[in-house]
Amino acid sequence: MQTNTRLIRKENYEPKELNLHETLFHNANGYIGIRGTLEEGVPTDYPTMRGQYIAGTYEIIPMKQAESLCNLVEEKQTMINVCDTQTIRLSVNGEEFAPVKGGVKDASRVLDMEEGYTERTTVWKSPAGNEIRVRIRRMAHFGIKELFTIEYEVEALNFSGEAVFDSVHMPEVANYSDPDDPRLADESPCYLKSVEKGFSGNRSFSVAETAKSGVRIAVATDHTVVSESRSDSMIREEGNALITRLRVPLKQNEKIAVIKYAAFSDSIRESDPKGKVMQVLKDAMKRPLSELYLAQKEYLSDFHAHSRMEIEGDAELNDAVLFNTYQLLCAAPHDAHSGIAAKGLSGEGYEGHFFWDTEMYVVPFFVLTDPTLAKNILSFRYATLPAARENATLLGHKKGALYPWRTITGVECSGYFPSGSAAYHINGAVAYAVIQYYLATGDADFMVTMGLEILLETARLWLDTGVYDREGRFCIQEVTGPDEYTCMVNNNYYTNASAKNNLRFAADLYEQFRDRAEVKKLAARLKLDKTEIADMKKAAEKMYLPYDEAYGINPQDDSFLDKPVWDLANTPKDVYPLLLHYHPLHLYRYQVCKQADTVLSHFLFPDLQSKETMENSFRYYEKITTHDSSLSTCVFSMTASMLGLKEEALAYFGDSAKLDLMNRHENTKDGVHTANMGGCYMAIVSGFAGLRITDEGLSVNPYVPKGLSRYSFPFAYRGRRLKLTVEKNSAKLELVSGDALEFGFRDTRAELGKEEPWVVKL
């Protein structure tokens, strides 16, 4: 089948479209992210988020509470726009290349997901009648993660003359602010102050530092010119800007190019970030650009081999899934210094904060395609365990760790704790991801060095939070589940179920690894009491999971069903999302859900309830869920698949996979919806294909939803590479590499040998 590995869009140079394209055509490699802004800039009244980012770099800014209460968060981290090295102003024969002002004869944008670059091509006629073709290719390199290149090619179509490039390196730039959107921060100061800047030969360099966090950012740029004629270059400083002017003769029908290399480093990772960027440029510029392009392609070839899903019957969906998985790769950290932000590295929405979404919606993708990246994400959580312990202390806990609801450094940044810090289920999500990673990889070293400590400390928090009620049930009070339209409740079903999972695996895996030297040391360091493991087991066993006899469902929390049902049928379209139109206290008073909550827990922990109860719950909650969060429909879809509700699974799957490509929420300009991308992948893999990994091993239960004819995807499992192909009437599991295995298919056990694939009739 044919997959469009290139996303191609016409470029009309219209303000709203440009803003959207900044996201869709951004370049990122998990370390750096560069918005797809125009090199030549846009008029000041155009909306633009002209940003370049480094994963995990941040400034600390005040977040004053309207009313001071004990231990409320009063400052937050925010991602920083680290510099501007995108700006290149071009003049031909003295006329400024400014396609936003007209003269465009043909223009397009391309994202090539096999080659790993974006490209903008514009045929432009100057006011004086000179025509040029401009092709600008940009790349954030996956191999040299500090490197960003711009290959800026110009061809004179009907004249000869001269091209003058003013290439800018600006070390101090402001963050974006959109006063209309309360979900974005409304501060837009320049967080970086230049410490050192200048030229070393023709190479510009800068070191800038934030005032409060003390994070230093080093940037260097250099250029090469590709031309048959002699060009000249001149450097200058203009205000804060370091500018390189390149004059290149233009001959009709001859392509000339300027290649701009920019390198980025930061003091979180490097002791000498300036030395680092100089070295990166030196090394990179030794190699021809074509070699860098080739390395990029090879890297991606490997990625696609391990992750490329193919879907027949819906070409758009097939393309969208490729786009999504590519975006996930662009967002994935290469080290333990950052998580995955809500918008990846594609924009400043949600201030660059990491949420539970990463563990619950994105880690499963990497666990199945590139477990090393999954491990990086979990290593970040391990690295921030001390901050999570401190957070637990601030909230009054005597032991354990509570991960922050939103963070960059691991320190809590929630301004409104009832739907922030109170969302204790973040602990359940981190624990769930650790467990999933371990079950899928069998990586015991990770467990004894990091994973187990996370599990034990999060489990301890549940022990410290919960309490046995008069009937001896373990209850968890005053927490907020995933559905933020209900806050600070008792026995949120989802939270209790995920705490049960956390407690159980913490105890079981501790016992499994207890004899290893690292674990003995860990137990001593954590002062693990012998009774604690027993306490964890008991709490897991006695965990209260609310059930309502009359409805035959699991209520979202103790009092959820006592509330009146919100009349969604008579709620006008223009008041969605509800949180922007109703006071939270009003929302809290109704049965109305922002997103899947109990329904998600049914998917994650299906053994806790009968199929009938789960179906009843599904039917109940779908009537009162607004899906105001982009994390919701994918969960409804996969739970429907699990329950055999194929029509519903398809309906909920809808085209949420195309959310960003189609800009359905009209906010893709702020950045891509990373978690939704992971969720859609799961809706296929764990939903349609029914792929699950539990402590009983791998199992599948695939079907092809109506409208599709066939889909297949590769995945990793315990050192193996496998591929599942599902057709209307049959499914096939192939072993690409690794050992034979036994796995589950529906209620049976099946075996996959090395010689030939396992095939079953559906």
Place this chain on the structure above:
Amino acid sequence: MQTNTRLIRKENYEPKELNLHETLFHNANGYIGIRGTLEEGVPTDYPTMRGQYIAGTYEIIPMKQAESLCNLVEEKQTMINVCDTQTIRLSVNGEEFAPVKGGVKDASRVLDMEEGYTERTTVWKSPAGNEIRVRIRRMAHFGIKELFTIEYEVEALNFSGEAVFDSVHMPEVANYSDPDDPRLADESPCYLKSVEKGFSGNRSFSVAETAKSGVRIAVATDHTVVSESRSDSMIREEGNALITRLRVPLKQNEKIAVIKYAAFSDSIRESDPKGKVMQVLKDAMKRPLSELYLAQKEYLSDFHAHSRMEIEGDAELNDAVLFNTYQLLCAAPHDAHSGIAAKGLSGEGYEGHFFWDTEMYVVPFFVLTDPTLAKNILSFRYATLPAARENATLLGHKKGALYPWRTITGVECSGYFPSGSAAYHINGAVAYAVIQYYLATGDADFMVTMGLEILLETARLWLDTGVYDREGRFCIQEVTGPDEYTCMVNNNYYTNASAKNNLRFAADLYEQFRDRAEVKKLAARLKLDKTEIADMKKAAEKMYLPYDEAYGINPQDDSFLDKPVWDLANTPKDVYPLLLHYHPLHLYRYQVCKQADTVLSHFLFPDLQSKETMENSFRYYEKITTHDSSLSTCVFSMTASMLGLKEEALAYFGDSAKLDLMNRHENTKDGVHTANMGGCYMAIVSGFAGLRITDEGLSVNPYVPKGLSRYSFPFAYRGRRLKLTVEKNSAKLELVSGDALEFGFRDTRAELGKEEPWVVKL
């Protein structure tokens, strides 16, 4: 018996003491309040809240939320320091009178509660050895509410020479800020900007305006000199200050005095506040000061006749109750333009906001002693009914009115809504006060013009908030009761009980008055639906009042008893109040109460439960209540009295009546605890004396607690003036004026005729 009608304190001129004395010796008359600061000022490193206030005047300042959510309050009103007319600097023979720097031979402060003034007397020896006696008497006039006078008398004791007074009128002054106390605002800008100022003859005047609220404040001052010799005066402007210099010859052993008259007015009440203050000064200065003093004394004589309680057996308590009732008078509004602030007019604590305390703790005092002042307070609530309707709308209600948790203008100022706007019981408190006022006065005109509309609109809010559960019980979800250590709960017993009372009386009194023309118009204006009254009755009848079979108590809310009990026995003293030492989410997770909640509702609505249940509740809650609020122990005391738990009643009464006099909470410097003062009065009148007024009329059930021998107090009831005297073995009810009446005594009915008192053996 002897009552100390003068509060006398030694003045050591020490910083902390001065700050406390600023509160204890402030002057106020319900319209203006002037802190008892030193005329000559204090060194800059002394803590001081140098303030002058006008009831109900305010500025609007931003109160940004850490996280923006729909319809959260983002600005608040704050009381303003309206000017400085207190400053008078004295020099004798060129030496500045500066007792804080030493030279004090003897000094005292006096509050005379029969004469209605404060006085500071200081015998001071200058560095050069000149001795003077300075006596400064200050008065906020109850008859001319805009008038404040300072009579500044100097006597040269061992020399002759000259006194020079620099008397200052400063129109722009800053509000106080104490960065150490999060309960005080931390902004201290100058809210007023001078619009017009200068001298008219020797009379200084100023008009200043706030930037946002547009409130204008007019102030004028003038002076007379009392001296046998000729004095001269000189006026000047120095920066913003208007200064009058008065030179008065001093002869040994001759008293000379400067009398400073200051008048205040505001644009909320007056269309021409400047004209008003000029007129007030003109009129006041026509009369000798002695006549103003006499009028003040006569006003207070009337007040004391209607309110003076006499207690034998605890002289300190007797004095404290006088102090408290006097302070309540000083705080009571003379019109409908303000309520009673948490600190009255004595300081800036709680930013001058009005809370439910007024209706629940202070109105009962005025209902029994000066119903006109009670009516003023309720008229303020009537005047702000439109703002309460708007507040209800912001919170998503389709009808009804919700009074704001804290306010000056009637617009909500809560920064943290879970323990602010969510405290819907404010509606119950306002309704309760309206009902109490009506039952005690029979003021039908008030009911048909104001009271009924308040009752109907608050009752409507309950109808719009509550919902019938599956068992047909009327439930109220997601509200916060008086105990702020538990927030946003379902079926808070107190809230439901007070809503029931509100609903029932709204319906009953509507039916009682429905044929009056005003009520017919009201019903039309409110578009009162015929079914609404029936709905109110039904909701009142079906109101769910949670009861726990196992404990035989009323749980504070649906889930309260599911939570673990806070271990108060092992909580160190230095972590009280808990709210300053624990994150709110932690507090919410425990059975621990800041203050009386269910226990208060038992006192207010004793007919809802059996005596046994109420006693069980009392016993239960007393174990988990910290009394971190000054509103708590008085309630425990009166509920104990009601239940016949005399020892407990006495123990809880303790010396909370002396809270401010003894500065027990160490924050009297921020202002007096107005509500506690009302609560202590109630603990005697409604507690010890068991005085109740219900729709069945007046009843008493008095006793003398251990340690006291006798107490008596006058009170008003339906046009009558009565006096109750209680001794160990007998009680006496006398009719001072008005008609004979039938009343309840314990379970019996009694009659009080005009001829002789009713006496009963106890």
